[in-house]
Amino acid sequence: MKYDLAVLNGTVVVPGVGPQRIDLGIQGGRIAALGHSIRAGEAEEVFDAQGLHVLPGAIDSHFHIGIYRPHGEDARSESLSAVAGGVTSLISYFRTGHNYLDKTGPYREIFPELLALSRGNFWCDYSYHIAPMTTDHIGEIEWLIDQGVCSFKFYMFYKGLNLASDSTQGKEYTMTENYDLGHLYELMYAIERANRGSKTRVSLSLHCENPELIRVFMLRVQREGGTGLKAYSNARPPLSEALSIEEAGVLANSTRCPINLLHLSSGEALRTAVDIRNRYRGADMALETTLHHLTLSYDVPEGLSGKVNPPLRSAEDQNALWDGVLRGQIDTVVSDHACCLRAMKAQELWPAWPGFGGTELLYPIMLSEGMWKRGLPLERVADLLAANPARLFGLYPLKGAIAVGSDADLAICDLESKRTVTAANLHSAQDHTPFEGLTLRGWPVATMLRGKIVWRDGAPLGNPAGMFLKRPLGRGAASNPG
Ligand SMILES: [Zn+2]
Structure with missing residues (x-):
């Protein structure tokens, strides 16, 4: 047989090209042929995609695998919800300190532990972004790069935890000293050095919110007795994002460190990010937004279920972010998935844990709210969800492409299928969802990981077979077995 699997009669959305009425021949987990001449008799197995669209996984x-729950268990349930939504690779943030593994120490010891906890528990392929929290961690960057980590993280607002009334509180949380702009400068300096001569883009992701402003705005809101998500947005206002983005931009321009501005949540944050990108020409800055900031506002009926950092904003902010997506200012759309159970959300605003899941809705939301509602072309959907993140994070073109030689990672979608989101019909372990009641048109019906169907018609097939992606992935090298 020429092929292990053939995907016939579908419309293939080739990133950078657009929808094409072509067939795919898959062999050894990779795409071996695209065209009109593939016949059913040439393949062991045929997937009839008549009436369906074939998009890149x-x-x-x-x-955020393992942020609030045991790592292996969280990997299993949340990567299952990922493949249910046509996600075939995920890159999860990890740091030492409170939450996650609740410990600090060298990544030389902790990273192998993280990989051991991951092995055999992922339904999709996976990789990690790592946050260097201490000066010693900055010294481990080169070692981490050798382990397949080419993206790092800094949290601008953790400095605020050290400024809280009880100054030991912050230290307990980050389990580190001097987590401030000085640390950020050293981090950017080290990453820029690592970038020289590197085969891939080595970058720093930033959570941009300014802690000093959060401190005073939060006190104001608490004094006024604010309780809902609008109060939460006022306590961490867009101004705090904008100031923090400016600070990050100045340092990135000075050090020439490539950065990723994460989860832009407001029109003001987007305008500031676009502005610094224009101002500092030659600096490498990628812009990200999330499903929830595009789709939900602080008026969401589910209330505290939707508490997240940065907060949900106004309907005008949602429109501004969509505008940024349509104009091509935003490079990636992500879920910022963090499985956070209802019990952790508490009854009150301030003690509720931030974050929630949404990975399963990546394709449904971008197809329904993006393509159907706003005319976002399908090839742009494929860029935002697959090709762009693959290029930015060392996975392209083995991942994020539909081309001969690429992994056969596919999301096969029925653009007409209509479904209303409920916590019960999502496949995450999370027992609530702020997306409850949203009716979306365009859902994956099957997900293929390296040529194997791992999800079809509402149920998983086989066992978790996700591999650790040691980045950068070479064209010739297969994903490394986890
Ligand atoms: Zn996050």
């Missing part, structure tokens, strides 16, 4: 490049 999504790469959810902002994820």
Whole structure:
């Protein structure tokens, strides 16, 4: 047999090209042929995609496996919800300190532990972005790059935790000293050095919110007795994002460190990010937004279920972010998935844990709210969810492409299928969703990982077979077995 699997009669959305009425021949987990001449008799197995669209498997490049729950268990349930939504690779953030593994120490010891906890528990392929929290961690960047980590993270607002009334509180949280702009400068300096001569883009992702402003705005809101998500947005206002983006931009321009501005949540944050990108020409800055900032506002009926950092904003902010997506200012759309159970959300605003899941809705939301509602072309959907994150994070073109030699990672979608989101019909372990009641048109019906169907018609097939993606992935090298 020429092929292990053939995907016939579908409309293939080739990133950078657009929808094409072509067939795919798959062999050894890779795409071996695209064209009109593939016949059913040439393949062991045929997937009839008549009436369906074949898109590249999504790469959810902002994820938080294990932040609130045991790592292996969280990997299993949340990567299952990822493949249910056509996601075939995810890149999860990890740091030492409170949450996650609740410990600090060298990544030389902790990273192998993280990989051991991951092995055998992922339904999709996976990789990690790492946050260097201490000066010693900055010294481990080269070692981490050798382990397949080419993206790092800094949290601008953690400095605020050290400024809280109880100054030991912050230290307990980050388990580190001097987590400030000085640390950020050293981090950017080290990453820029690592970038020289590197085969791939080595970058720093930034959570941009300014802690000093959050401190005073939060006190104001608390004094006024604010309780809902609008109060939460006022306590961490867009101004705090904008100031923090400016600070990051100045340092990135000075050090020439490539950066990723994460989860832009407001029109003001987007305008500031676009502005610094224009101002500092030659600096490498990628812009990200999330499903929830595009789709939900602080008036969401589910209330505290939707508490997240940065907060949900106004309907005008949603429109501004969509405008940025349509104009091509935004490079990636992600879920920022963090499985956070209802019990952790508490009854009150301030003690509720931030974050929630959404990975399963990446394709449904971009197809329904993007393509159907706003005319976002399908090839742009494929760029935002697959090709762009693959290029930014060292996975392209083995991932994020539909081309001869690429992994056969596919999301096969029925653009007409209409479904209303409920916590019960999502496949995450999370027992609530702020997306409850949203009716979306355009859902994946099957997900293929390296040529194997891992999800079809609402149920998983086989066992978790996700591999650790040691980045950068070479064209010749297969994904490394996890
Ligand atoms: Zn996040």
